[in-house]
Amino acid sequence: MKSQFKNGEEFFFKLNQVFHLILAFSLLPFGIIFLYKKEHTSASAENDLITIVILGVLVLLMGFLVFQSIVTYKKSFKKLSEDWRLRKKMTFYYDINYHRFKYVGYATFLAVAGYFLDNGFLFAILYGILIFLMSLWRPTERKIEEQLRLDPEEKKTLRQREDIA
Numbered sequence: 001m002k003s004q005f006k007n008g009e010e011f012f013f014k015l016n017q018v019f020h021l022i023l024a025f026s027l028l029p030f031g032i033i034f035l036y037k038k039e040h041t042s043a044s045a046e047n048d049l050i051t052i053v054i055l056g057v058l059v060l061l062m063g064f065l066v067f068q069s070i071v072t073y074k075k076s077f078k079k080l081s082e083d084w085r086l087r088k089k090m091t092f093y094y095d096i097n098y099h100r101f102k103y104v105g106y107a108t109f110l111a112v113a114g115y116f117l118d119n120g121f122l123f124a125i126l127y128g129i130l131i132f133l134m135s136l137w138r139p140t141e142r143k144i145e146e147q148l149r150l151d152p153e154e155k156k157t158l159r160q161r162e163d164i165a
Helices: 008-025 027-040 049-079 086-117 122-136 141-148 152-159
Strands: none
Touching (some): 008 122, 008 152, 027 086, 049 122, 086 122, 086 141, 086 152, 141 152
């Protein structure tokens, strides 16, 4: 997903928009299922063997997606060159974060599906952990500047929301 940015303001807006949209997309179904289960939960309900296998597969897939997002993100920074112009660095950072958030977003949907199928709270807890993890990964100006190894002039351009040459 290639994107061009004319200034730092547009960059921060689009990056945070992607972050918050991916975060929010799983929140509505989780809330609906949570309220539904609150009204319709039977204390004697137990999971059958097929459901347990499906839930196990969901946990493994969630773990794989989170692992994949971490590994891909860390590997991507090896490609970063300090010779790149600011616009290319911003596009690079946007793209790798988009994919990072996308993987974790898929994992949150698996957690929501698991919560729907499960009679316990394991998947609600896993969902909460994923949301917390995403909040730790939220892009901030300081984090972006450090990770992209911006020089003082690039930092100034990004912070003052000046158009990029």
